[in-house]
Amino acid sequence: MKHTIIRNDEIKSGVFRMEFHFEDIPMPGQFVMIDCGGRTLLKRPFSICDYNEGKMTVMYQVRGKGTYNLSKIKVNDEIDVTGPHGHGFDIFDKFNNILVVGGGIGIPPLLFLSKKLKSKNINIVLGFRSDAFLIDEFSKYGNVLVTTEDGSYGMKGYVTDAMKEIINEADIIYGCGPKPMLNAIKDISEKYKIPCQISVEERMGCGIGACMTCACKTLAEDGYHYKKVCKDGPVFWAKEVVF
């Protein structure tokens, strides 16, 4: 299915924000599969950063040949996208105090989540290595705390440092970011006994649950069980994920 590009801008070095027409309405935490063209074969998964009346936004970082190809796509070009796929973040009316924690290129899907949260008290902790992005957008939906590893913006350090200051308020934690960060968030949520959902990444084939390649190790009664990131996830309860 062809979708027309509305914009594709480099918002900081190597990080792009791409918007395109897309009919099917997604839920926060879901993702799309994009055919990046050129000599790539498989589609690549990208989380949904925003969705507004038939227009979808994803943000991506140039890492390999697929994302490189994407970065060369121009306005009005068409791309092949399927989705929305997967099980996103669950939103609970009962929780008033929300803690959203994101790191690096894991941050974009949390914007769409924050927008959809109806709660009053939303704390958002965003961690970057250096240059921050999306801060203004997040500020519309909650109280934003920024950390950078080099101290160039907000607090110097990691999201986990910033989390400690506000963790006691939280009824639920939502997290997305690199694996070590997710692992740390999981530990914190367990220590403080706060329910926690995290979005994980794994290499994918089909993206819809048929090929069993996107295995995420989870706890099961009789030991462990490999769930599918593309269908059971990408969002899982932190307590079930085995890192």
Added chain:
Amino acid sequence: MKHTIIRNDEIKSGVFRMEFHFEDIPMPGQFVMIDCGGRTLLKRPFSICDYNEGKMTVMYQVRGKGTYNLSKIKVNDEIDVTGPHGHGFDIFDKFNNILVVGGGIGIPPLLFLSKKLKSKNINIVLGFRSDAFLIDEFSKYGNVLVTTEDGSYGMKGYVTDAMKEIINEADIIYGCGPKPMLNAIKDISEKYKIPCQISVEERMGCGIGACMTCACKTLAEDGYHYKKVCKDGPVFWAKEVVF
């Protein structure tokens, strides 16, 4: 080596004329190898249709995925081109009466040849299935006779029919076009004992004479010998080619 596209226009259904910057000065009958991008691997060979102060023109017909990709290239895009390659048409001062015969997408290289011929009496026979092209350009360099299979332009029939009327004048014949046409021209040249050079096609790997994949069967003392289209040709004396 990257070369910038100056234009890439569809001049008739499925036939494109592409111009790009190119430094190295070619000889008529030589070709270039073009990386057509997308999921193609090997470069594709295309004859040089014109060359003018650092600007090269090729004409191509969309046949498979390489030429399809080429047709999507836009002005100011860059393409990877090597060349000029091969042994082109030999031009002889001693011959005054020249007969140039081309068919279909074999016609373009003959334009560059015609331009470089210094002789006074140049007859040019161009055969098309239906819609003709390049007629005005050729008219600058000689007396043009057009044949079309459907009679939509010029004489109805084949170039070989048109050749018969003027063959007696010719000191040399230059031909380029589909294999059956080249074979027919070869027969005529032998019948009338007129020297004849033809440009042949074969699938290529390296394009420079190293891989031995572009074999053209030629006569040799002890039977036959496979010459290389990319290096010994693409232009051969008709009498040596074994069809």
Added chain:
Amino acid sequence: MRLKVNIGNLEFKNPVFVASGTFGFGKEYSQYVDLNKLGAIMVKGLTLNPKEGNPPPRIYETPSGILNSVGLQNPGVDGFLKDELPFLKKFDTKIIVNIAGETIEEFVTMAQKLDIDGVHALELNVSCPNVKEGGMAFGVNPNSIYEITKRVKYVTDKTVIVKLTPNVADIKIYAKAAEDGGADAVSLINTITGMVVDINSKRPIFKNIFAGLSGPAVKPIALKHVYEAKKAVSIPVIGMGGISSAEDAIEFMIVGATAVAIGTYNFINPTCTMDILEGIKKYMNENNVSDINQIINSINV
């Protein structure tokens, strides 16, 4: 226009199948493809007991191909019968159940459990490169192929297909072993053993070191194996390996495949099977072929 083909005691409405392991148990792709239009569904390989498979990563993109190391994660035969077969039974297509025993006895037990309505054929997977027990170890040994086929045929009246590995020097021997064992058909190719290394950690990307290559990259190799296999046996051959277009499918049929299966390309284009089916019809129309069986094994050498 006749698209029907016969394999064993079965008639398939058309020769376009989906390959085991790439189409799950049909559910997910049913949102993209009308399963009733497929010739057959070859379901994910089953083991006797549920199996968790290999640790991730399980997939890696290579030039025009993929390496996979799923390691047969599946719910086991009983899980399949309980949770998957009821859904599949709703469709008017043939269900081919791919089974992978760790021992000959397991093959037999599974065949017995699957001797049930709604299961039309068994595909004996003696060619999985991603498991430690059974799998390809059987497939590179003609005696094992013969023995497994014979033992399974003895306990079931279902059509029995033997799935061959391309990781052999001469496929003819293995196809013949299956035929001699009483197979109704052979299917090939399963994936080709390959590997990839992370140059930073200097470790193989896959925990099992090797993984299985599939996708368009392998098509010329698969086509050769199918051609060779067909020369060796008189039972039907089901061809697969890198098919991405109707042209590819037709090539396999010309060299001798009675049906074709599409695997990896479902990931690239989830509706490719329908495009391939349409393309085959178009080819038949343009070439005045009224019966698809005229194409099968029509190679001109």
Added chain:
Amino acid sequence: MRLKVNIGNLEFKNPVFVASGTFGFGKEYSQYVDLNKLGAIMVKGLTLNPKEGNPPPRIYETPSGILNSVGLQNPGVDGFLKDELPFLKKFDTKIIVNIAGETIEEFVTMAQKLDIDGVHALELNVSCPNVKEGGMAFGVNPNSIYEITKRVKYVTDKTVIVKLTPNVADIKIYAKAAEDGGADAVSLINTITGMVVDINSKRPIFKNIFAGLSGPAVKPIALKHVYEAKKAVSIPVIGMGGISSAEDAIEFMIVGATAVAIGTYNFINPTCTMDILEGIKKYMNENNVSDINQIINSINV
């Protein structure tokens, strides 16, 4: 930074070679590449007498690969010595002469003729899939490999490399046969047998039906064979098959290749060997590798 590697009694200035049959006798590529910078040139396969090779077409593009059926067109050993070697001798690189006998005796005769200055090593091509006599027929038989290697070693003091075919089930047996025969090294992979059919004429594209697959598509398969071969022998292995980048080359060295050869990719990018050499140096720099030999066979399993 030390890039030198040793194979047999030879020291190569770096491990980046060009593969036989893809680089002619060096002349054509010398306009793109400074031949002095190559570790070695493996020249086009020679036969005892000049050979015309197969009728066209001889090449066909496949997804990320090519099929070729050149059939060893070459000027013969004498033609090489007369017309090609003098040019090659001008360069400061090692010349490895690929020879393909139709009989064991022809291998011996060629080795004797090539026992001459300017020829540094012989690569015994027992793996060409495109010829009727010799070629792969030898390469799928361990005894032939052993015999040919032994007989050639007996008549020459040159470094002898045996080029293996991937069209076998277990490469280890064939690598070992070469080692046992006294080979100084093995090189692999030669091309993988494949085929392609013209669906309009229903004929194979190639007159010989089969052709040899090479290029990026085969890399995962080649890497696996090189890894396996290295486990079986203690002599050096020269790795090739689908290499297109420095990363690819490093992968081959990590799994055990002392040197690598680039074939098909020369066609795609005539200066790729230089890019690969630079990329290897960059990797060594970034990873504090002072001697390339530290990378060879450094796999962590």
